Amino acid sequence: MSLNDPYFDDWVRDKINQLEAKTPDHLWDSIRNSSRFYIIVDRNKYLLTLLVLLMVTATVGYWAFHPKAPHPSGIASTRVGDPVIPAPEASRKSTTPLGGSTPPLGSPASPYERSATPLGGPASPHGSSPNESAVGNNTTASAVASNSVGLSPAVGKEIVGVPSTSELEVISDKGLSVTAQEPNTTLLSKPSLGPALNKSAAIIIPARIRESSKRKIYWEAFAGPDHVVHYIKATSTQYEGYVRQVKATESSYPSFSMGLKADLPLLGENWRMQAGLRFSQINEELNYTYVQGNKTTLKYSFNTYRGLDLPILTSYTLIHSQQLEFKVSGGALFNLASWFRGDVLDTNYQPMALHIKDESKGTPQSNVWKNSIGTSLYSSVTLYDQVFPKVQVGIEPYLRYELSPVNRAVSVYTERFVTTGLMFNIRFQLGQ
Amino acid sequence: MSEHQIIRGCIEGDVRSQRKLFELYAGKMLMLCLRYATDRMEAEDILQTGFVKVYRHISQFKFEGSFEGWVRRVMVNTALKHCQKKRIRFDELQPELLPAQGVDPYVYSHLGETDVLHLIRRLPEGYRIVFNLHVIEGYSHEEIASMLGIKDSTSRSQLVKARRLLQQSITSMHKTTMAI
Numbered sequence: 001m002s003l004n005d006p007y008f009d010d011w012v013r014d015k016i017n018q019l020e021a022k023t024p025d026h027l028w029d030s031i032r033n034s035s036r037f038y039i040i041v042d043r044n045k046y047l048l049t050l051l052v053l054l055m056v057t058a059t060v061g062y063w064a065f066h067p068k069a070p071h072p073s074g075i076a077s078t079r080v081g082d083p084v085i086p087a088p089e090a091s092r093k094s095t096t097p098l099g100g101s102t103p104p105l106g107s108p109a110s111p112y113e114r115s116a117t118p119l120g121g122p123a124s125p126h127g128s129s130p131n132e133s134a135v136g137n138n139t140t141a142s143a144v145a146s147n148s149v150g151l152s153p154a155v156g157k158e159i160v161g162v163p164s165t166s167e168l169e170v171i172s173d174k175g176l177s178v179t180a181q182e183p184n185t186t187l188l189s190k191p192s193l194g195p196a197l198n199k200s201a202a203i204i205i206p207a208r209i210r211e212s213s214k215r216k217i218y219w220e221a222f223a224g225p226d227h228v229v230h231y232i233k234a235t236s237t238q239y240e241g242y243v244r245q246v247k248a249t250e251s252s253y254p255s256f257s258m259g260l261k262a263d264l265p266l267l268g269e270n271w272r273m274q275a276g277l278r279f280s281q282i283n284e285e286l287n288y289t290y291v292q293g294n295k296t297t298l299k300y301s302f303n304t305y306r307g308l309d310l311p312i313l314t315s316y317t318l319i320h321s322q323q324l325e326f327k328v329s330g331g332a333l334f335n336l337a338s339w340f341r342g343d344v345l346d347t348n349y350q351p352m353a354l355h356i357k358d359e360s361k362g363t364p365q366s367n368v369w370k371n372s373i374g375t376s377l378y379s380s381v382t383l384y385d386q387v388f389p390k391v392q393v394g395i396e397p398y399l400r401y402e403l404s405p406v407n408r409a410v411s412v413y414t415e416r417f418v419t420t421g422l423m424f425n426i427r428f429q430l431g432q
Numbered sequence: 433m434s435e436h437q438i439i440r441g442c443i444e445g446d447v448r449s450q451r452k453l454f455e456l457y458a459g460k461m462l463m464l465c466l467r468y469a470t471d472r473m474e475a476e477d478i479l480q481t482g483f484v485k486v487y488r489h490i491s492q493f494k495f496e497g498s499f500e501g502w503v504r505r506v507m508v509n510t511a512l513k514h515c516q517k518k519r520i521r522f523d524e525l526q527p528e529l530l531p532a533q534g535v536d537p538y539v540y541s542h543l544g545e546t547d548v549l550h551l552i553r554r555l556p557e558g559y560r561i562v563f564n565l566h567v568i569e570g571y572s573h574e575e576i577a578s579m580l581g582i583k584d585s586t587s588r589s590q591l592v593k594a595r596r597l598l599q600q601s602i603t604s605m606h607k608t609t610m611a612i
Contacts, residue, residue, distance in 0.1 A: 009595075016549060
């Protein structure tokens with residue numbers, strides 16, 4: 001018994017292959033709507049990945065470190081250098097008994113006077129007058145501590161860091177709780193300010209002093225991997241086939257950037273600017289078939305596109321705490337020099353060096369590729385973490401868009417790079 | 433607009449080119465989907481998913497070989513994925529149930545294309561898929577086995593059963609037509 005029937009199979013195939021079904025009108029609309037979404041996602045997958053990364057970084061940063069972020073457990077965020085203390089003790093230190101001598105809330109007195117309300121102050125058995133309470137000097141850190149009489153001994157001998165807060169909770173003798181708004185004060189530990197201060201419960205840093213802490217100067221080093229998207233476009237329709245071949249031979253390879261920049265205060269307490277030097281290297285592999293006479297060989301070239309840029313960036317700090325800083329940055333990278341190495345295929349699909357050697361000058365000269373690619377736009381977000389008193393480390397996802405192609409107009413195609421990457425930063429504070 | 437220009441346009445995301453591509457192949461591909469699906473609604477679902485895949489991955493077409501063949505492969509793979517969700521049942525070969533039966537050559541000339549399609553669609557799912565893949569699309573049993581995750585012998589047995597059942601159906605349909 002034969003299991004095959006080629007005549008029957010051919011007959012069925014001939015019958016079926018001629019058939020076409022009528023497609024309903026709505027089908028195109030459904031396909032168009034579905035494909036549009038997927039095509040947008042596919043074409044922007046790197047940008048979308050970067051955006052997701054930025055959003056995750058921002059969310060984690062805000063949720064974990066921002067003092068106003070809602071915490072389900074009610075636990076305040078901790079900071080580097082803050083001793084861990086039991087919660088009841090901490091709450092005692094951050095509360096002030098309401099007494100007759102307590103400055104009235106919303107009084108015309110200086111905000112520093114209000115913020116300097118002593119812990120365990122006037123209402124204590126050995127209560128002090130309001131004048132004895134801590135009054136912060138506007139320009140120095142000579143905040144006056146209050147008496148700590150009435151508090152537990154533990155409070156008097158060691159001041160613990162209290163999370164930066166915009167509110168001071170005030171509790172009356174009768175247990176009535178009142179909240180006083182103090183937007184620009186921070187309670188800090190300062191155990192070495194002398195015997196008088198040893199008794200104190202807290203030192204109040206005035207707002208301007210805290211602002212000045214944001215106006216520091218830093219040196220920042222950065223390095224990290226990049227992903228580069230090559231956009232190649234034919235200058236004429238007759239070269240589209242050639243461009244397709246060029247694209248087919250090229251494949252992206254891990255790239256990187258690194259550099260050094262100064263981070264300076266610009267306007268107010270949130271605006272800063274950065275300037276420095278940045279080196280970037282874009283790598284790609286080129287696999288092509290090289291035909292010479294009757295011999296066909298598979299060739300490989302590792303191409304590098306190097307550039308030195310001057311970044312001029314401005315940034316805005318969204319979150320600034322003792323532990324964390326989160327900022328968004330934008331600006332331009334001005335290319336100072338670019339130099340390339342490797343091969344590309346010419347229109348006859350023969351390898352051509354990215355540079356030709358100019359024998360008269362003895363230096364490599366680009367034949368098609370520019371020596372300077374001009375300006376690029378740059379945007380990023382950065383999250384810094386304080387690891388030592390003057391050292392911060394950070395991560396910085398970024399996007400770089402080159403405004404002009406890397407090759408000259410004489411070429412049969414234009415090539416442009418769009419780079420996304422993740423920088424790892426280390427920032428050193430200068431001065432005090 | 434040539435096929436080459438249509439493909440180029442689709443790679444660049446041009447909607448007019450996508451529409452042209454749809455008009456060019458939708459009819460043929462819907463027929464392909466109808467052979468794998470149990471009803472027209474399911475076939476349209478497969479066609480929609482298949483075209484979305486074509487538009488998304490058209491840049492992977494290397495301009496080597498037939499573009500229609502490439503689109504057809506995408507559609508077949510989409511149809512198979514769709515069918516595999518339903519867990520295709522491949523019955524074991526029981527040759528005694530289906531005796532070998534040739535078709536009178538006279539019958540062939542009197543049977544229309546739509547009749548053949550109708551009979552193929554009435555085959556049990558396992559038979560139908562293997563018959564389509566081997567006879568219409570031209571895949572080997574080894575390829576079918578790897579595509580469906582079955583043994584070569586299962587693919588062969590399904591084909592033999594499908595062919596015999598189809599021949600039986602053709603003969604009985606012809607007899608009924610003649611009686612009327």
